[in-house]
């Protein structure tokens with residue numbers, strides 16, 4: 001069994017944005033050269049996240065960001081965190097900092113409409129994504 005670590009950067013252009021990173025993860029899996037195993041996609045930031053959702057209709061991403069911003073307003077009476085980005089921290093915890101995808105015959109087992117997204121909640125920034133591939 002092999003364990004391979006990889007990483008890449010994502011430059012975001014808006015305060016709230018979902019960037020499709022499926023192709024970058026696919027490349028990391030291909031470079032690892034495994035047939036079967038798993039890939040963990042990890043976000044080492046407290047105001048960003050990783051999720052898997054539809055990458056066919058861009059309105060889905062729009063609606064996810066719209067809903068998160070309605071649930072977690074940028075300004076709210078009672079926020080204490082002095083950086084002024086409490087909403088971004090809350091969104092990061094709601095969405096989560098990692099996803100795991102199964103790899104079979106060298107291919108990630110994503111559904112037809114699934115893509116892997118880096119979720120920015122306090123951009124624009126230059127971010128890192130860590131990928132760990134375990135398999136044989």
Ligand code: ZN
Pocket residue numbers: 081083084085086089
């Ligand atoms: Zn903060």
